[in-house]
Amino acid sequence: MHRKRSEGENRLVAAPPQRRQLVLEPVSAGSGGIGAWSAALTDCRTRTLKAIAGIDQNELDWQAPFWANTIGTLLYHIALIEADWLYAEILERPIPEDLKAILHLDDRQSNGELTSVRGETANQHEHRLARVRQDFRQALASMTLTEFRRIRHLPDYDVTPEWVVLHLMQHEAEHRGQIVVLRKSFKQIDRSAT
Numbered sequence: 001m002h003r004k005r006s007e008g009e010n011r012l013v014a015a016p017p018q019r020r021q022l023v024l025e026p027v028s029a030g031s032g033g034i035g036a037w038s039a040a041l042t043d044c045r046t047r048t049l050k051a052i053a054g055i056d057q058n059e060l061d062w063q064a065p066f067w068a069n070t071i072g073t074l075l076y077h078i079a080l081i082e083a084d085w086l087y088a089e090i091l092e093r094p095i096p097e098d099l100k101a102i103l104h105l106d107d108r109q110s111n112g113e114l115t116s117v118r119g120e121t122a123n124q125h126e127h128r129l130a131r132v133r134q135d136f137r138q139a140l141a142s143m144t145l146t147e148f149r150r151i152r153h154l155p156d157y158d159v160t161p162e163w164v165v166l167h168l169m170q171h172e173a174e175h176r177g178q179i180v181v182l183r184k185s186f187k188q189i190d191r192s193a194t
């Protein structure tokens with residue numbers, strides 16, 4: 001006989017102990033569905049900031065034996081890539097000078113690896129990420145849905161801002177996963193050395 005499951009029986013993983021609101025609250029600005037995309041970007045960033053909460057300088061600059069990029073390198077890269085897609089693809093204009101000043105290093109070195117970033121504090125990284133995001137949110141807030149879905153024709157590809165937002169969230173999430181592994185590895189190696 002078919003039995004109706006009671007609430008909570010429909011899931012395969014244990015529910016978190018505290019009730020959370022798993023809802024995208026569209027920010028007031030932004031027309032059509034853009035507000036929800038903006039909220040999704042914020043959700044993605046919140047998870048990244050949580051992943052680096054309480055990080056110290058040794059962790060930021062640690063070079064893992066199995067991986068070229070430090071956490072500091074990855075945080076710089078996340079900010080730079082977001083600024084690049086925002087200005088080159090979405091806004092189709094040069095990056096403003098004040099933003100360029102905090103993104104002065106190229107993304108990659110001549111050997112193709114990400115440019116190594118060390119010695120920058122967590123505050124500097126967080127400020128850079130926030131500064132880029134401020135421009136991004138402003139751009140989305142004043143954008144019509146038509147503009148959000150207007151195809152930009154670049155030399156090598158055609159792209160819409162809507163796709164850029166999806167891409168940036170995936171990009172940041174992939175690097176966040178690396179950051180989490182690096183932090184765990186740092187703690188384990190640090191512990192095994194003492």
Ligand code: NI
Pocket residue numbers: 077081171175
């Ligand atoms: Ni990347």
